[in-house]
Amino acid sequence: MxxxxxxxxxxxxxxxxxxxxxxxxxxxxxxxxxxxxxxxxxxxxxSSKENLVEEVLKQREERYWTYLDSHVEMNSDSPFILAVEAHGRWLKEQSYKGDMFLRAIEDYAGANNEIENIARGHKSRLLEYFQRLAQKKGKENETDLANQFTLLLEGTTSMTTLIGAEKATEHSIKMARTIVRHTL
Structure with a gap:
């Protein structure tokens, strides 16, 4: 214990x-x-500081997906908007000073593959998440949609350091609504 x-x-x-x-x-x-x-x-x-970094990133990633999963109703009218809102909440509560996964990619690029793999894996998992969402909603252009929403969330993360999580999320929700409207 x-x-x-x-x-x-x-x-x-x-x-x-x-x-x-x-x-x-x-x-x-x-x-x-x-x-x-x-x-x-x-x-x-x-076993090492690197091993500790790996575990920290894995735990953080788990927490991120818990945020999304607890907030996104797959069968709702627009799970995409809910995902953007959940990401905004994550930024406000957990990631107000920039993205730890991107920082790991920058700090460990080529130096420690496992750390970089975990961080990059987090990004590709986001893309896959939106692809699955698009498939579930019967959207034909799921790859485009997945790229657009992943880009939207990444942009929201970057803008958080400049204008704060609430403002960045407000803008991204408007953009998400536009994307959803144009792909229906």
């Missing part, structure tokens, strides 16, 4: 610190201090 609580504390602290200071800007020492665990405890759970 105690071990998993410590692992959880390490993951939470690491995610917060990585998010606020970047992957390169945070060492294991700072994580152990702020999580109030011994250095050995980190190595009991994670």
């Amino acid at each position: 105690g071990r998993s609580v410590k692992k959880e504390a390490i993951l939470q602290t690491a995610e917060r610190l990585f998010y606020e200071h970047g992957f390169r800007g945070v060492g294991l020492k700072q994580i152990t201090n702020e999580a109030s665990v011994a250095t050995m405890t980190i190595y009991n759970h994670f």
Whole structure:
């Protein structure tokens, strides 16, 4: 019991610190201090800092999909709009300072394939998600739609750092409605 609580504390602290200071800007020492665990405890759970980054990204991705899944009714009139709203809520509550997955791609490009794979996998999963949504709604141009909505969400994420999550989401919902209207 105690071990998993410590692992959880390490993951939470690491995610917060990585998010606020970047992957390169945070060492294991700072994580152990702020999580109030011994250095050995980190190595009991994670083989390296890279391994810890991998676990943080996997956990963050799971949380992202929980946000979408809990908010998007597949059978609603427009699951696309709901997905954009859910993404906006995620940005506001979890991702107000830019995208951790993109940062991982930038920081670890070519250096650590597993980290890069997890981060890139998150992006392709978004594309697949919208393709499935389009198929379910009987849309013929599902690839176009999936690309447009993925681009819309990525743009919303980028604009969040400039104008804030609420404004960025407001604009993206308007755009989403336009896309939906033109593809019916």
